[in-house]
Amino acid sequence: MESPAASIIVKSVWKGDYLFLIRTLVEKDFKIRYRNMSLGVLWSLLNPLIMMALLTFIFTKIFSGAQEKNFPIAVLCGLVPLNFFTLAWMTGASSIFDNAHLVKKVPVPRLVFPIASVLSNCMHLLIQIALLLGIVLVFGPGINIHWLWLPLIWALEILFVLGLALAFSAVNVYVRDTRYVIESANTVLFWLVPVFYSFAVIPVRFRGLYEINPVAALVLMMRNVLLEGHAPLASTLIRLAIVSFGMFGLGWVVFGRLKNGFYARL
Amino acid sequence: MLIDFQNASKCFPHSAGRQLLRTHIARWFGRVRHEPFWALRKVSFGLDHGESLAIVGSNGAGKSTLLSLAAGLTAPDEGQVRINGRIAALLELGAGFHLDLTGAENLVLNAALLGLSKRKTDEVFDRVVEFSGIGEFIDDPLRTYSSGMIMRLAFSVAIQCDPDILLIDEVLGVGDARFQEKCREALHAFRRAGKSMLFVSHAPSAVADMCDRALWLDHGSVMMDGPVQEVLDAYGGRAAMRQGL
Numbered sequence: 001m002e003s004p005a006a007s008i009i010v011k012s013v014w015k016g017d018y019l020f021l022i023r024t025l026v027e028k029d030f031k032i033r034y035r036n037m038s039l040g041v042l043w044s045l046l047n048p049l050i051m052m053a054l055l056t057f058i059f060t061k062i063f064s065g066a067q068e069k070n071f072p073i074a075v076l077c078g079l080v081p082l083n084f085f086t087l088a089w090m091t092g093a094s095s096i097f098d099n100a101h102l103v104k105k106v107p108v109p110r111l112v113f114p115i116a117s118v119l120s121n122c123m124h125l126l127i128q129i130a131l132l133l134g135i136v137l138v139f140g141p142g143i144n145i146h147w148l149w150l151p152l153i154w155a156l157e158i159l160f161v162l163g164l165a166l167a168f169s170a171v172n173v174y175v176r177d178t179r180y181v182i183e184s185a186n187t188v189l190f191w192l193v194p195v196f197y198s199f200a201v202i203p204v205r206f207r208g209l210y211e212i213n214p215v216a217a218l219v220l221m222m223r224n225v226l227l228e229g230h231a232p233l234a235s236t237l238i239r240l241a242i243v244s245f246g247m248f249g250l251g252w253v254v255f256g257r258l259k260n261g262f263y264a265r266l
Numbered sequence: 267m268l269i270d271f272q273n274a275s276k277c278f279p280h281s282a283g284r285q286l287l288r289t290h291i292a293r294w295f296g297r298v299r300h301e302p303f304w305a306l307r308k309v310s311f312g313l314d315h316g317e318s319l320a321i322v323g324s325n326g327a328g329k330s331t332l333l334s335l336a337a338g339l340t341a342p343d344e345g346q347v348r349i350n351g352r353i354a355a356l357l358e359l360g361a362g363f364h365l366d367l368t369g370a371e372n373l374v375l376n377a378a379l380l381g382l383s384k385r386k387t388d389e390v391f392d393r394v395v396e397f398s399g400i401g402e403f404i405d406d407p408l409r410t411y412s413s414g415m416i417m418r419l420a421f422s423v424a425i426q427c428d429p430d431i432l433l434i435d436e437v438l439g440v441g442d443a444r445f446q447e448k449c450r451e452a453l454h455a456f457r458r459a460g461k462s463m464l465f466v467s468h469a470p471s472a473v474a475d476m477c478d479r480a481l482w483l484d485h486g487s488v489m490m491d492g493p494v495q496e497v498l499d500a501y502g503g504r505a506a507m508r509q510g511l
Contacts, residue, residue: 014338014352014353014381015352015381016378016379016380016381016382016383017378017381017382017383017384020378020382020383020384020387021378021379021381024374024375024378025375025378027371028362028364028367028371028375031366031367031371032364032366032367035366036366101361102361102362102379103339104334104339105339105361106339106361106362106379106380107337107338107339107353108379108381174290175286175287175290176286177286177287260340260341263334263339263340264278264279264340
């Protein structure tokens with residue numbers, strides 16, 4: 001059906017300001033989410049705290065097998081990355097579909113939607129990280145020089161999620177069942193990411209599996225820095241970097257190849 | 267040439283809207299054979315600097331598809347479309363408007379979507395507010411606006427963002443009589459500034475007033491392309507004939 005001669009040559013239909021647009025979209029998300037809530041940003045803090053309390057209760061009082069000294073903080077080190085990852089992946093993946101009215105009516109570059117979606121989740125992430133760091137300062141071991149690793153670790157993780165969001169938001173337009181795949185994957189992740197257990201209990205033959213999982217790697221490194229007070233292992237960091245850049249590149253390519261079909265399928 | 271269509275055709279698969287895994291698997295096994303639907307067939311025309319072209323035709327003639335191609339929203343399946351210039355497409359007034367945001371916040375978001383920079387947005391902000399006549403309500407949430415006010419705000423952003431080409435899809439019925447007159451004046455001023463327009467409307471008077479050339483589409487094909495009055499006469503005659511039958 002597609003003849004080789006078919007083409008569209010577009011010069012400067014949209015030569016707008018990417019940064020301004022993405023910033024405005026992120027601000028919009030943030031305002032909409034919090035304007036109709038009396039507690040506002042507190043909700044972002046309440047959810048991880050409730051989960052932390054719940055998991056701490058179950059694994060120190062019911063199963064009482066938790067051996068870590070700072071168990072609640074260790075749990076929070078797992079919850080914050082996992083929450084960010086699942087939410088950002090989910091909303092990023094549906095971003096093109098959710099903005100169908102804009103994709104079909106405004107010649108704005110399509111990739112701003114998944115990117116803005118992930119970045120607006122980063123806003124909530126910042127709030128939750130602030131909470132986590134505050135708790136470490138007050139109840140945990142306190143600050144150390146290795147905190148300087150945190151921005152790099154998180155930047156890599158966000159890059160990974162951006163890649164996922166690009167790829168899945170495009171695929172989601174073609175195959176609407178994608179969201180159920182993501183939902184199931186996220187359920188599996190809750191158990192396969194060491195949220196309420198430590199790396200030490202994982203049998204050696206399964207460790208490789210955990211180390212290439214970027215979310216698990218992130219949890220491991222957060223605990224290294226915040227609880228154990230040492231720098232993340234170079235090998236883990238390099239693996240995360242490779243996986244993140246790889247995923248971002250893949251997402252970029254997939255999105256670029258599929259974006260021309262959005263209009264007819266939305 | 268700002269916009270140049272060369273034998274452009276656009277077809278839509280009939281399964282559109284049912285993008286399920288099932289559909290794709292069935293296609294891999296070759297079980298589904300849909301006749302494609304050609305919304306546009308071998309359409310050729312050009313739009314020059316300072317020209318305004320009306321697109322007329324009955325419902326389903328392909329007018330909106332043509333505008334979508336001209337706006338660079340989608341690529342043709344055959345032929346070529348060249349676009350050269352910054353386009354503000356009024357295919358939908360108030361793209362991205364959200365009822366929970368204030369008029370001012372929506373204005374900025376809309377301007378960013380249309381491609382304005384931060385500086386340019388700050389520059390035109392007051393002019394947009396003034397043109398819209400929203401006044402002090404600009405800081406109230408959009409859900410307190412009447413639909414006329416929302417349309418006025420949306421139209422004001424688009425006309426003030428100073429594009430090279432304006433694509434307009436049936437939007438002149440916006441607001442009250444006074445605001446419509448204001449829009450008409452703004453569009454005429456836009457034309458006098460040497461800018462171009464692609465204009466879709468069912469109102470012959472608006473078409474004749476706004477454009478010097480018209481293109482008549484029927485079932486995705488160009489029936490006629492010429493001076494606006496001639497095309498309107500031919501199109502009107504055909505419509506009358508159909509009704510007579």
